[in-house]
Amino acid sequence: MTATLPGRAERTLMEGSEALVRASIAAGCKFFAGYPMTPFTEVLEHFARLLPEAGGTCINAESELEAVGMAWGALATGERAATGSTGQGLSLMQESFSELTLAELPMVVFNMARGQQDYFQATRGGGHGDYRHIVLAPQDVREGVELVQLAFFLADKWRNPVLVYGDYLLAHTQEALTIETLQFPELPPKSWAVDGTKSGSGLSGSVTPLGVSKHGQPSFGQEGKAQYIATKTPLMEREVRVETGFLDDAETVIVTFGSPAKFVKYAIKQLRADGHRIGYVRPITLWPFPYDTVRDAAAGARRVGSFELSAGQMVDDVRIGVSGQAPVTFIGGVSTDHSGFGMGRMLDVDVIRDRILALHTDRELPVIPGYEEFTYALAPHQQEAAR
């Protein structure tokens, strides 16, 4: 549902999914294929409704495997294209994600994740081989609109897939906003794309993840191709984006990303008002991870905490960044709603503030209200091992 707010004709109230889709269209996305899965489903719905109006095509793919294949084909013709799902659906697409990188196809992928448990999947990938995807993690819809357009630009700039990491909140929160088309530096024409017009000319082209080319044209070989792709990695690392706050005199530094970062930042503001020297680092790109920023932030701090709604994934990158300069504590946890689709009890400013304060004052992390009654019975031999 969209409605124009009275007196603010230029702003429209829309849910995150629609905003991300409108931003994609503003960026020139011409093709989308997807398979419904909560909380990604609405992204597909809005593409299905809005993309044809804008002269594009949205296919309700019969499976995630086929969705990513269709977008692959569309990209090979030089058009901007995207697919998406939740982390679960993206698991099915991993073979393609890794090979798309070798084929240098600029795919934009939406992960409307069920929580933050797909950090490893997004930044390490579940596919085979040496590859990296740029991962953008907006904290809210407004930033999502910007980062989606950046995603299409960066994908073309590096000829590399770019993933937009969202969640239930990003997909479903309604915000009043304007979709402004952002301007990016001009990129060269896609002379690598195929459209059939060079067939029969002796100069036909191919788009392939393999190290082969057309007869008579220079060919990489499999090894050469993988080596060439690897040379792009350190260059793409320069695309790192990060937000920081209150770091100057911070004794405690919290690292946090995505929608929960907004809650963390709010809690830190409250704690600051009470005189606690706490600051934060918010990676906007999960890959490349802002290791240098985390390193500098940790240099003057006594402790570093990683807050994420998972069993602890980003904390690995935080540790790499901190490099032993201060103890790193994981202060997040697994927290979803009962269905597993949305956010759980931990996404609460009071809960988060208590955890940050406990870390800051070297106390044990408090038990979260509502989680204390859960008992998980380990098997006897496991209890034995735990002793």
Added chain:
Amino acid sequence: MSTHTPRGPVLDTTVAPAAARIVEALRPELLLTQEHHMCPGCGEPLALRGFLDTLSEMGVAQRSIAVAGIGCYTSFSGTMDVDLVQALHGRAPSVATGVKRMKPDAVVFTLQGDGDMVNEGLQEVLHTAARGEQVTCILLNNGVFGETGGHMTATSVIGQRTKNSLDGRDAEYHGYPILIGDLVSRLEGAAYVARGSVHNAGAVARTKKMFRRAFETQVERRGFSFVEVLTMCPTGWFVPTADGPGYMNDTLGEVHIMGELKVDGVVRTTDELRIENEHRQHEIEAALARGGLDT
């Protein structure tokens, strides 16, 4: 510096010998080179020539795009003078869908083997056909994974010996072969479905007509089109090169019967094709018994 005096007759190596010129003259227009990495007796190059020449003859070569699967035929991707998108194993029909939706005026076809299409990506070809996607899927069916060295596929016939069905494909243990053309022809979106072969000159000529009808179906936007071609794989069948065509006729050819399975909305099953063929065979035999065939 010493002068070198050639011994024996001097051959002019700047021009090809007469025999090579004849071969060169027969090279399909859409082939960049006659070099290839296929085994002697492989049927896949025959199928390749069939569809490349068809594209040239129809005058659509300059707007054709191939989507290749993964198998021995993948090496054609570098030798075909056709714009090409390489797909992952089994995924070509979806990739072709994305290509065609963005380039609706192009003639888009996939090139897949039985391992690629009928094993790894069976749902892809079925969904693409059901969607009535305006593309042509070409299946090179030899009933074996040739590239891995001769292993059973979903189209291997009962009794077929492969490296992982050493005593022959046993229905009770390995299940039955899939007659993919029959599955495709039942789908509303499929407009033209045919099964050809390259085991003799007549079959090659018939198969070329099938390619033509399939591409025409696509150009006229009448729906999904499909051509399966039985191809020899003497290497994967472990038979002498020269025995390939005969072996194929007697094994795969007895199960995956050649013929048109769907034309203008009329479906004929593989069983019906078999009965028709037997009928024709009886007629021929009866006529011969009467003293000869009248034209």
